[in-house]
Amino acid sequence: MKDNEINNKIKEAFSHAAPDILDSVLSDCSQKKGTVIYMTENGKSKRRMRLIIGIAACLLLLLGGFAGYRVYDLNYAVDSTVSLDVNPSIEIKVNQKERILDVTALNEDGKKVIGDMDFKGSSIDVTVNALIGSMLKNGYLNELANSVLISVDNKNTAKGSQLQARLTDEVGAMLQTESFTGSVLSQTISNSQSLSAATEKYGITEGKAQLINEILKKDSRHTFEDLAKLTINELNLLMNSGAYTPDNISSVGSASDKAYIGQEKAKAAAIAHAGLSDSDVSYFETDMDTENGIMVYEVEFKCGGYEYEYDINALTSEIVQYSREKDDDYFSVQTPSDTQNQQSTSGVGNSSDTSQSQNTSLPQAKISADEAKEIALAHASVAASEAAYIKVDTDYDDGRLIYEVEFVVKSIEYEYEIDADSGNILDFDREIDD
Amino acid sequence: MFSLTSDRHISADSGSASIDDCLSRIALSKDKGALEELYRKTYTSVYSFALSILKNTHDAQDAAHDCYLIIFSSAESYVSHKKPLAWILTVTKNLCLKKLRERAKDTYVTENELEMYPDKMSAVTAEDKIIISECLNTLSDNERQIIVLHAVAGMKHREIAELTGLPVSTVLSKYSRALKKLKKIL
Structure with a gap:
């Protein structure tokens, strides 16, 4: 049965079952009329006054035309x-x-x-x-x-x-x-x-x-x-x-943000969650924003070839959502494993990495889908039994074989991209599922 | 013609505009015709909402009765001119809560009680009875009120949230849960 049908059935059932009490309401209204007038005597007489003024204005309108209209207009x-x-x-x-x-x-x-x-x-x-x-x-x-x-x-x-x-x-x-x-x-x-x-x-x-x-x-x-x-x-x-x-x-004047934790604290909360320290990161940007009706600080920063983006609850400094993405503009200071991963992303048209173009063997999955799943769960500090809807897919990204791991814990959705070659986490995302 | 109440707030929805209209006529001149019109437009909603709170047909009928007396005697205090039905249902809710306080313990409506108005209630089919008794007995208090407000009174979830004092998200989830329960049974 469709939702609409149920709604209609309920409506019908209740409207059939509602007894008609109009007559008793109307007769009770008449009985109580005396009291009602007594209770609102003031209001009544005011209304009567207003009515008299209204009639007066009406007469003026008829007699004096525009002048009468002005009196009404001015006052009412x-x-x-x-x-x-x-x-x-x-x-x-x-x-x-x-x-x-x-x-x-x-x-x-x-x-x-x-x-x-x-x-x-x-x-x-x-x-x-x-x-x-x-x-x-x-x-x-x-x-x-x-x-x-x-x-x-x-x-x-x-x-x-x-x-x-x-x-x-x-x-x-x-x-x-x-x-x-x-x-x-x-x-x-x-x-x-x-x-x-x-x-x-x-x-x-x-x-x-x-x-x-x-x-x-x-x-x-x-x-x-x-x-x-x-x-x-x-x-x-x-x-x-x-x-x-x-x-x-x-x-x-300017709006007060004293109720909120402030940009500095929001920044600190984001860096702490990313497991970094103040000196590691560069290019900060903090903005106030709103997410589903709550005020958040949006903190963006870069570190080690990744762009981080955090939404921090402006009242509680709780992390609402965060994501980490590969920074396409990033070339310098790479760790050896990073170099390997970066190979194809930073390929053509970039003179700075000609030294890296030695081996271009076809990518092969060296880790299994199960291993990829474990890596993702371990990173999220989630036990396999807690996670629901675990999904592991393989995909090619920038000429490289990767595993895409998705799972849900309570109402939080996690998404990971894991290098099938090295088991490195390339990208992850955590979002509150609504 | 010099009524101060009518003006630009008359909403596009003709149904609610005329409930509004009835209220101002009652407020200005204690117009019984207006009360009758208002009663016809809103009675099913008021009665069903009362029944969903009180779970007893006698008490629901009493509450609905009192509700219209209050509307008749104090339509002046209705100020918003935007959501007349919400105002009426708030009056209903307050009356029901008063009744609940007066009543010692929960009473459940049985099918027998519904059969107590045989002549006036000839329209009630066997299926209607099942639906109502399932609504009253299977659903939780909040779920039942939300379902009735949505299905019978045609209120939006946001308005239901305002009326019941629950967050919109709670209303939405309770609504879908209640609908699932009913689907299973019906």
Whole structure:
């Protein structure tokens, strides 16, 4: 039976089994009506007031035409939408006078920040001030995560960017605390229509969706899906690490990486795992990156003719994945066995190795597939009984016979290339299988 | 015409837009017609989800009943305007958890209990009964809730994760495990 069929069957069974209780719901609603009105008397009368004002505005509209429309427009129409993202995401709607119409939390953290504060009718400045204050108090903004994204959506771009600049200054000033300095990213939303699909799918604000789109334009290694999982501070760190500021985003201050282990520690962890020491390796490059929604340091370095690439978890310094590859640009200082292995790779068109082209006997497998398997398992420090799906293939690579050994331990996939001649490990790769 | 709630957040999916619509009509004018419409759109999901948590048809019916009363009296507190069904199911979940606390020990639904509504339930076939009792008795609590939310309420795995408070990866793996179990039996 197919998955779909099962789903349909379950749906059908439950919908058949659900008893109809509409009548009792409706009659109970009428009974409780008295209490309901009593409980929400305030809200009711406010609504009635609003209705009266609405009717008044309507009359004005009919009588005074445009003038009446203006009164309504000034007070009740949404003029700008401002969203604040830290990890809490909050959307604020204001009218033309910059008085609050509505403040909405877009995620659980946002709800906590708003608490039971009621902003209706206050000014945008007071509201933003109170919200940032609450984020500081609730620990969403601190020396470990100091980035805020402010997005302003207004049809009138000049007015929008004016509001954006003012709020950026205010929030920036609030985040000049004794223990840390904040980083404020800000933008005006240009095309909210095209963003709403993404906000729906990933549950993020239009502001965050636009920021991610801008980052992707600069740095195409990531996917939208991965970035949507990150907080603003993490996105800000990625931008800082790549040393770019996306178009249309203005940025004040830099993101805090104090929560993370730091580049030096990440480097040390990678070198230690490779069994090398600091002096052995050359050509370092360390970047912040993200892998399946976790922040990692990507450490690259070279040593002894190999290129190493590590992803180190930026919080725990755990090794997420690593690989070692032959460095094609490498010719000097080779060990005797390396020389033999390198022979064909470094062949034609390279004057420096003419001295090596003496014997070119056809490669022959001197070790067996089982031996190759043992070499790989021994290198990974894995007992044969622990490894599942062991697969050994032979292959020709650069004119040389090699064994390709693959196996899985728990959820980690190992892949080895072993020289069938010498038993040397030419290449290996360890990846978390998802 | 001066409603402050309708605007650009109306989603492309017409189904959820009208649940949204019903909620705002209930919030603004306690419109019973809107409640009826909302009930027809969501009742199967609400009842099945309640049943998947409570494993007892009486309690599930009570919880669903209370759920609609709460929706009717406090639709104003629904703010997000984006995921109305998720909001309704959160209300359902909280009611069920309250019921669970009140109830001393787990009771299992038997086929006999399903037969207690013979006239209204003529649509229930023998196969339906088997499917429901397997869902209730073979699957673990989390697995059953995930299966019901996905199959009956049509929620996405990400939304299920938010509603149940489980990580998305856990939801995915539990879902496929539960589906395998059911495949074996059915």
